[in-house]
Amino acid sequence: MSIATQDVFVPAAEGLADEAAMQIRSKQGKIEMSEVSVSFVKAGRRLSAVSETSLAVEPGQFVSILGPSGCGKSTLLNSVAGYITPTTGAITIDGEPVNGPGPDRGMVFQQYSLFPWKTVRQNVAFGPRMLGRSKPESIADTFISMVGLSKFSDRYPKELSGGMQQRVGIARALANYPRVLLMDEPFGALDSQTRHMMQENLLQIWSEFGTTVMFVTHDIDEAVFLSDRILVMSASPGRIIADIQVDLPRPRDPDITLDETYINLRRLCHEHIRAESLKAFEQQNA
Ligand SMILES: Nc1ncnc2c1ncn2[C@@H]1O[C@H](COP(=O)(O)OP(=O)(O)OP(=O)(O)O)[C@@H](O)[C@H]1O
Numbered sequence: 001m002s003i004a005t006q007d008v009f010v011p012a013a014e015g016l017a018d019e020a021a022m023q024i025r026s027k028q029g030k031i032e033m034s035e036v037s038v039s040f041v042k043a044g045r046r047l048s049a050v051s052e053t054s055l056a057v058e059p060g061q062f063v064s065i066l067g068p069s070g071c072g073k074s075t076l077l078n079s080v081a082g083y084i085t086p087t088t089g090a091i092t093i094d095g096e097p098v099n100g101p102g103p104d105r106g107m108v109f110q111q112y113s114l115f116p117w118k119t120v121r122q123n124v125a126f127g128p129r130m131l132g133r134s135k136p137e138s139i140a141d142t143f144i145s146m147v148g149l150s151k152f153s154d155r156y157p158k159e160l161s162g163g164m165q166q167r168v169g170i171a172r173a174l175a176n177y178p179r180v181l182l183m184d185e186p187f188g189a190l191d192s193q194t195r196h197m198m199q200e201n202l203l204q205i206w207s208e209f210g211t212t213v214m215f216v217t218h219d220i221d222e223a224v225f226l227s228d229r230i231l232v233m234s235a236s237p238g239r240i241i242a243d244i245q246v247d248l249p250r251p252r253d254p255d256i257t258l259d260e261t262y263i264n265l266r267r268l269c270h271e272h273i274r275a276e277s278l279k280a281f282e283q284q285n286a
C-alpha cells in the first residue's frame with residue numbers, strides 16, 4: 001500500500017494492539033432497517049426526507065451511501081446513530097432496536113467536532129473514561145498510534161491540520177470499540193491530496209479491525225475506492241434506488257482507478273447520480 005509519509009500524514013501503526021482489534025472484531029455490527037421513513041415539519045409543512053427504506057448491512061461490510069445534496073443521506077445516517085427517531089419503521093443493530101445514541105455506534109462528522117479545550121489524548125480518552133473503562137489514556141494511545149498521531153498526543157485541536165483533526169475524530173470514535181462506524185462526509189472539507197491519503201488510512205484501519213462502516217459521501221470516486229457496496233439514494237425524498245456491489249480486490253491501491261471494473265462502476269454510479277442530481281436541482285429551484 002502506498003501511503004505518503006510527511007509531516008501532515010504518517011501511516012497507521014504497524015501491529016495494532018491485538019486486544020483492541022479483537023474487541024472490535026467480536027462486536028461487528030449488523031445494521032437492519034425496515035421500512036424507515038423520516039419526515040420533518042418545516043414552516044407548518046411536512047417534508048419527507050427519507051422514504052420507506054429497508055436494507056441490511058452485514059457485519060464488517062464497508063457500505064457507502066451516495067446521493068445528491070439534500071437527498072436525505074445525513075438523515076438516514078443520523079437515524080442509525082440514534083440522533084433522529086424515524087417517523088415510521090425500525091432500525092436494529094445486531095437485532096437490538098436503536099432507541100437513541102450509544103457508544104456501540106461511533107460517529108465521525110464532516111465538521112471537526114473535537115473538544116477544543118482538551119488535548120488529542122484527552123479527546124480520545126473521553127469516551128473510554130465515560131464508559132468506566134480502566135486505563136482510558138492507554139486505550140487512547142493505542143488508537144492515536146493507529147491513526148499515526150502519537151507525536152501529537154499532547155497537542156490541542158487548533159494546533160492540528162484539518163486532516164489530522166479528522167484522524168483524531170476517527171480514533172475517538174473507535175476508542176469506544178463501536179460495532180458500527182458511521183461517517184458523514186468525513187473528508188469533505190479536506191484538500192484532494194489529504195483526502196486521498198485519509199481514504200487509504202481509513203481502509204488500512206478498517207482492514208485491521210473489520211468493523212462495519214456506513215460512509216456517506218457525494219463523491220463517486222470516494223465511494224468506489226472505499227466500498228464493498230454502494231447504496232445510491234434518489235433525490236428527495238430519499239430512498240435507495242441502486243444497490244451496487246463493488247467487486248474490486250483489496251487491498252486497494254490508488255492505481256485501481258485505472259482498472260476496467262473501477263471505470264465501469266464509476267460510470268454506473270455516475271449515470272444514477274446524474275439523473276438524480278438533475279431531479280434534485282429542479283426540485284430545489286421549483
Ligand atoms: N432537522 C431538520 N428539520 C427540518 N428539515 C430537515 C432537518 N434535517 C434535514 N432536513 C431536510 O431533510 C432533507 C434531507 O436532508 P439531509 O441533511 O439528510 O440531506 P443530505 O443528503 O445529507 O444533504 P447534503 O449532501 O447537502 O449533506 C433536506 O431537505 C433538509 O432540508
Ligand SMILES: [Mg+2]
Pocket residue numbers: 073074075184
Ligand atoms: Mg448531509
